[in-house]
Amino acid sequence: xxxxxxxxxxxxxxxxxxxxxxxxxxxxxxxxxxxxxxxxxxxxxxxxxxxxxxxxxxxxxxxxxxxxxxxxxxxxxxxxxxxxxxxxxxxxxxxxxxxxxxxxxxxxxxxxxxxxxxxxxxxxxxxxxxxxxxxxxx
Amino acid sequence: xxxxxxxxxxxxxxxxxxxxxxxxxxxxxxxxxxxxxxxxxxxxxxxxxxxxxxxxxxxxxxxxxxxxxxxxxxxxxxxxxxxxxxxxxxxxxxxxxxxxxxxxxxxxxxxxxxxxxxxxxxxxxxxxxxxxxxxxxx
Numbered sequence: 001x002x003x004x005x006x007x008x009x010x011x012x013x014x015x016x017x018x019x020x021x022x023x024x025x026x027x028x029x030x031x032x033x034x035x036x037x038x039x040x041x042x043x044x045x046x047x048x049x050x051x052x053x054x055x056x057x058x059x060x061x062x063x064x065x066x067x068x069x070x071x072x073x074x075x076x077x078x079x080x081x082x083x084x085x086x087x088x089x090x091x092x093x094x095x096x097x098x099x100x101x102x103x104x105x106x107x108x109x110x111x112x113x114x115x116x117x118x119x120x121x122x123x124x125x126x127x128x129x130x131x132x133x134x135x136x137x138x
Numbered sequence: 139x140x141x142x143x144x145x146x147x148x149x150x151x152x153x154x155x156x157x158x159x160x161x162x163x164x165x166x167x168x169x170x171x172x173x174x175x176x177x178x179x180x181x182x183x184x185x186x187x188x189x190x191x192x193x194x195x196x197x198x199x200x201x202x203x204x205x206x207x208x209x210x211x212x213x214x215x216x217x218x219x220x221x222x223x224x225x226x227x228x229x230x231x232x233x234x235x236x237x238x239x240x241x242x243x244x245x246x247x248x249x250x251x252x253x254x255x256x257x258x259x260x261x262x263x264x265x266x267x268x269x270x271x272x273x274x275x276x
C-alpha cells in the first residue's frame with residue numbers, strides 16, 4: 001500500500017471515528033479526537049466560530065448532552081496536503097430529510113490524525129438539481 | 139519579524155485578496171488565488187460540496203456574474219499548521235443584517251499562499267447572546 005493510500009485511509013478512519021463518537025455521545029472519544037497541540041476551531045450549523053479547545057469541547061458536551069439527532073456521514077472526500085488533510089462530506093440527521101455539508105480538517109501528530117477544525121452548514125433545497133446561484137441564503 | 143508573524147500576516151493578506159477579488163468581481167484575480175496544484179474544494183452557503191478546479195472556478199464565475207451582494211470579511215482568525223493555514227472569519231453582505239461564518243484553507247506554494255478550500259454558512263440568530271444548542275437548524 002502506498003503512503004498516499006495509507007494516509008487517505010487513515011484520515012477516512014479518523015473521520016469515521018469522529019462521527020461514531022458523536023453518534024454514541026462518547027465524550028471521552030470526542031475529546032481524544034481533537035488536537036491538544038494546536039488552537040482548534042469549530043463552526044456548528046448556524047453558529048459563529050468557536051476558538052480554542054475549551055470552547056470547542058464545551059460545545060460538543062452541550063450538543064451531545066442535548067437532544068440533537070444522531071448524525072451519519074456519507075460521501076467523504078479526502079484531500080491530503082502533507083501533514084494536514086481536509087475531508088468534505090455530507091451529514092444526515094436521523095429521521096430528517098435535512099442534510100448538511102461539512103468540512104473536517106485533520107493534522108497528523110505522532111499518534112495519528114487529529115481534528116483541528118470542523119464546519120457544518122445546512123444544504124438548502126437538497127432535492128433541487130441546480131444549486132442556488134446567489135451567494136447568500138435569504 | 140519572526141517567521142510565525144510573517145506567515146500569519148501573509149495568510150491574512152491572501153485572505154484579504156480573496157474578499158477583494160470577490161467584491162470587485164475580478165475573475166482573473168479569483169482564479170489566480172486558488173491552487174492549481176491541489177484538488178480544490180468549496181462549499182457555498184446552502185450548497186453541496188464542489189470538487190476540483192473546474193467546478194469551483196465555474197461556481198465563482200456564476201456567483202460573480204450574478205446578483206450576489208458584495209461581501210465584507212471581518213474578525214479573521216488565522217491558524218498556521220506548517221504549510222497549511224486555516225482562516226475562520228465572518229462574512230457580511232452589504233445592505234443585509236445576515237452574517238455568515240466562513241472557513242478558508244490556504245496552502246503555501248513557491249509563490250505564496252493559495253486557497254485550497256472555502257466553506258461559508260449562514261449564522262442563525264446572530265443577535266442572540268447564546269448559540270442554539272441543537273446541532274441542526276430546523
